[in-house]
Amino acid sequence: MKMEPTERERVRQYLLGALEGEKLQEFEERLLCDAALLDELELTENEVVYEYLSGALSAQEKSRFESHYHLTPERHLKLKFFDSLKNKVESMPAADDALPRSWRRFLPAFMREERYALKLSFAAIFVALVLGGGLLVFRNRGAEAERPQLIATLKEGQERGDGPDGGKDAVELTRVHIPFAAGLVELRLPVGGSEQRSYSATLFADEGEEKLTKDNLEVSTTAEGQFVSFRVESSVLPRADYRLRLRARAPGGDFREVGVYSFRVSRE
């Protein structure tokens, strides 16, 4: 029932008998196929009747109304109805609390539009926000799932610390106790220097069998220094001794070994 002011004026002219000739015919033909125009006509008729009873019509409009607004029984009742309504609203006590105030009163006028397209836009934004929020939660949950349940910092050293043939470069074998059957274990491999290089690490079983290789490992920095994280599912690490060989990409693009980290896994 959105009408341009000129259209409303035309409806008003029709009701007051001010449309003639082709304009009248054109208007009536449109009425015969336009439900919105019919609604507007009904709405405007109410307003014109109320304005007439309130003395709000101009002298010319009043004259036109009185000479053109034929009193059919229906219109007679309408006139009485609006006269009663006018008397009634004048005597009704105000009930300000009864009318709920909308939060939208704080919005600028154009935001208070109730057009379908605008509602659709707001709905789309709302859905996007909900989906975005959901995705964020989902990702956080994913990140939560990827958070290691155990972090162990290994020491560099090629020899076993408790073997009968431990050499002078031997370091104490790092013991990693895994108390759970399934979960992520993060093995931190300390590295020296501040160069930002790409690392690759391979996990070997004690017998020399290659179990897992990970490329493009990045260096992280903590208060204790720099380290490369090697994450592995705990199921890959049954009770045994292991060796992690860390290689770094040299400036020429080739990898060269920069450290070996030995550790022993114990489990429940």
Next chain:
Amino acid sequence: MPRAVKTQSPGRLHMSGDRELKQEALDELLNWLDPDRERAASKYEIVRRALIIFFTNRGCAAAEDLADETINRVALKARELQEKFVGEPGKFFHGVARNVHLEHMRSQQKFVPLHDNLSAIAGPGPYDETVYECLERCLQALDPAQSELVRRYYHETRAAQRETLAKELGTNVGNLRVRVFRLVKHLYACVKKCVGRGG
């Protein structure tokens, strides 16, 4: 929706002047208005409403009967129209309505304009106690927020006041106008029913 369609009745639609519109003719008319039956029924209602306004605005006493008479005449030509007529059905209805009106003018009673009839209405204006009492009853049946909205809308008639009211309700003046119109339409129907019962 046309009665014969709404009720799925295979019978006849009663028209003015003891004439009847056969279901077959009504079907032809609806087909001409739109091949989709639902849309055709909706268009039929629009045409009928507009025709009643057409005749009322010309001061015809029996606007509804004349609207039906117009529809009747068009329906009898509907089959032919489907084959030959090109353009908006509204144009054809309008032409027929003008003929019906001319014929009616020659023979029928016409309602007098308002100023000729004011003196016939009891009292200084169109005030009517029954209507007033019915209105009070119908207003009481409304939700308090709805009756307060009606009160304020008709009490605060200046543009700035309406703008303030619309803002309070979180809408704009155009939407407020439509919202109140729907409420008043409901109230009017309630009062009409009440008056019909004798108050």
